[in-house]
Structures are given as structure tokens and as C-alpha cells.
Amino acid sequence: MDTAARAAHAAHAAPAAKLGKRARNRRAVEADILRVARGHLATSGAAGLSLRAVARDLGMVSSGVYRYVESRDELLTRLIVDSYLSLADAVRAAHDAVDPDDLGGRWDALGRALRTWALEHPHDFALIYGSPVPDYDAPAERTTEAGTAVMALLVTLLEDARSARRVPEASGLGIPEAPATAALGALLADPMFAGTGIDPAMLAQGVAAWTLLLGAVTSEVFSQLGPLPDAPALFETLLGASRHLVVTDASAN
Amino acid sequence: MDTAARAAHAAHAAPAAKLGKRARNRRAVEADILRVARGHLATSGAAGLSLRAVARDLGMVSSGVYRYVESRDELLTRLIVDSYLSLADAVRAAHDAVDPDDLGGRWDALGRALRTWALEHPHDFALIYGSPVPDYDAPAERTTEAGTAVMALLVTLLEDARSARRVPEASGLGIPEAPATAALGALLADPMFAGTGIDPAMLAQGVAAWTLLLGAVTSEVFSQLGPLPDAPALFETLLGASRHLVVTDASAN
DNA sequence: CATAACTGTGAGCAGTGCTCTTGATTTTTG
């Protein structure tokens, strides 16, 4: 793949029409900046991301990159969106490789893919699920869209579990009906839930499962519990607990 | 409380013996630096913490504070320890105000205190439970000790639940025995568990509950789920789910 | 073709963490 083709491929809605050498070069440089920035992010973390260093790596002067990127924060935003998409891709791929009727297996695949991705890209994970970056309020309008991709997967899984009557009773999980409705009733108006039979209690179970899962991954990636003798086994344990919140055991059916 | 008294009080193991004006002043300045730094941390966050700004606020030259604080990272470490202690105090106070026999109430108090503290000190919370700070590996030997204070509370609660036969069956929670033992068996050698009858499966339940609880708080403080119509209600829901993992309903007993 | 838009360069500003020297003050020691 030569530079031009790569540039065209990197373009958002690339018109196949011929591009001037200027537009072509701009896209290539934009892609290069993102590529190098991703590299720096992976090694030095978000706070170590320096526009000047990126510029140096590309052999251009620091002020030059401001022609392509408005500010350091804007570059961070692009990386965040990138990370969301990368995560969503990884999770979706793992999820779709499982027999759709194996609800528990789908949840496990989802959780394991999340964990694997997070361990492989700890800085990207920190970027999207860690503490918000310094002085930088994530522009919701650009990130939440990419961020909901994983959520959408969860919703379909939850809906499939519902129609298969495999969702456990909320009351048996310590989830009272009233607060769940108050907290999540309004959320069900989201188009994401259109056509599904998901009710507030079920959604609460889904949120609880997701929270537990994400907490497990966060805890491991940030090693909040100190050094653990067997982290994978602990994850499997927590994964089981989280699965239990959204889908009943197949054998128990 | 005059400066001298405050300084003496701030001293770690203050010998009541008379101190030279030099040592007295040093302690006062150390306390001042921490005080101002805490203020900056609360308003600007960890990344916005600048030694020079702290120095300015204290009317001294930037290089001066290096007489009292080895580096910015070391100052951060002190603030982290401080935050751990502050959190542990808040949680313990809330926990101890509840009837010891009310196991569920104790868990709820614990969780609510954690949430309240986190919402009141978001930057401190991010410091200890968020992504690790840039280029800064938390010196475990100084933080974990303070960090285990909250854990110790959980352990006593778990042990009390055990001796009251109020711990739910692990298998009913989706927590398989084998991985739990593999992951947590070694941890039970920790002196923290000496004399308790806690077994791996129970510990796994405790870890799961804590993970879910911490995940719920993290999710809210960092608003990972976007704007929620009724965050407190959602927290109560998740709190119920987490409680259900470690202590059975009183009515069901 | 000429004009307008774009792109890379280098200087410069304000800020950061941190080091080092210098001179003054306080504490400890002979």
C-alpha cells in the first residue's frame, strides 16, 4: 500500500476522485501524526504525549503540526475516539465468534476480549476508562458516539437473554425494583433500546454486570489490589459473578 | 492554635521536647506546603499541581520548596497517602456509627461513605483509584499501607458475616470454587486474615462486592455512562447488588 | 496569470521541573 493509497484509505469519507498533491499529502501527514502519537501514547502514556516530540519524530518543526492538529487536547480527543473504536472492534470480533445461542459464552467472550485489549493497551484503556485527563474535558459529542459501540453489544446480548427467558430474577440479586426504575427508566427512551423488551430492572442488572466487569479490568490494569498471585484466575472468578447477573446458567435451565 | 503548636501537632512523632526555632519553622513550612498543595490538587487536579505555583502561593522562590520536598512526585506521594487516610477515616466513621449486628447496614454505610467522599474529593479519588499518574509509579511501600485501611474494614465485616452465618453461597452467585482458590488462596496467608475463618470462595465474594462497589463509584465520579437522570438511585441499586454478594438479607435469615 | 489559500520555518513568550552557586542564618561543636 503506497502512501497515496494509505492516505486515501485514512480519509474519513474519501471521495475516490483524484486528489491534488496537496490534499494527498495532507492526509498522509495527518495519518502520520496520529500514528506517531499513538506510539508515544502506548509507551509514555497520555501525560507524556508531547506535540513537540511527535513533530521531532516526523522531522518537522514543532509549530508545523499545528497546521494539522488544533491543539494537544484535540490530538488527545482523536486518540480517544481511536481507542474506543479499537476496543469496540476487538470486543465485537470476539463476541461474534461465539455461537449466538450460547449466551453465557457470549458474555465471557466479551469480558475476556475487554480484559485482553485493556492489558495490551493499558494507556489507551486509561484514556477512556481512567481518570479524566488534566484540564481536559472530554468533548462528549465526539467521544460518546464511539463509546456506545460496546454498550450496544451489551444491549443486544441482554435482549437476546430476555427473549430466551434466561435473565435471572432481579430481586434474587439484591436489586430492588423501585430505585432501578427511578434511575434507569428515563434511559430506556434511548433509541438504543427501541424495540427491545428490556425493563428497568433488567437494565439495572446489565449495568451492574458491566460495572463489575469494568471494575475487574480496571482493578487489574491499574493493579489496585496490589500484586496478585494469579490475576487471570481472579478475573475468571469475577467474570463468572458478572455473568451471573445477566444470564442464568444453561444447565440450570 | 498558634504556629508552633500547629507545627508540633503536624509532626509525625512529635517529641514534646522544646524545638529550636529552625526545626519549628521547618515543620510549619512543611505543613504549609502540603496544605497549599492539597488546595491546588482539589481545584486543578493532579496534573495541574505545580511546585512553582505552590511556592508562589507561599511567597517563596520555586527552588526553595526543594528544601522541603524532594520532587514533585514525592509531593504527590504524600498527597496520595493523605488521601488514603482521609478516605479511610471517612469510611470508618460511617461504618462504626452503625449497629454492629446490622451487617447489611454496615456494608451500605461503607459504600455510601465511599461514594460521598469520592464525590466530594474527585481529584483525590482519581489520585488513588484512577489511572496512575504520568511517568509516576506509585511507590507501593508508602501507599499500600494506607490503602489497606479500607480493606481491613471489609475483612472484619466479612468475618462478622461469616461467624453470623450470613454469607451467601458462592456457587449461587456464579462464583466457581476452583478459580477462586487458585487466585486468592495465597492471599489468605496475609496477616490481615489471621484468625479469621475466611476461605477463598468467601474472599472472592468480598473482592467481587468491592470491585462492583468501586466500579459504581468510579463510574459516577468519572461519569463513564454519560449524564444520568438519577445517579443516586443508580448507586443504591448497585449498592444493593454488591451487598447481596457478601451478606444475605436479614429477613431471609 | 495573478490572487488567494495553504504549508513549513524559526523566533519568541510563558510556563514547567529541577540543579547549582552564593550569601546569610541558625545550630552544633571544640
Added chain:
DNA sequence: CAAAAATCAAGAGCACTGCTCACAGTTATG
């Protein structure tokens, strides 16, 4: 009590950061 040792505030300085601006050159467009 005086001299030596430890401590301290101050300022200059280094290397780095994000970011702006004026100044060439290059490309696209009227």
C-alpha cells in the same frame, strides 16, 4: 564563647512543554 557545620532563601540557568506569530515558499483557484 568562638569556630565549624548544617541549614536555608534566593537567583540564575538548563531543558523541556504548549502555543502564537511573522515570514517565506508552494499549490490551487478565480
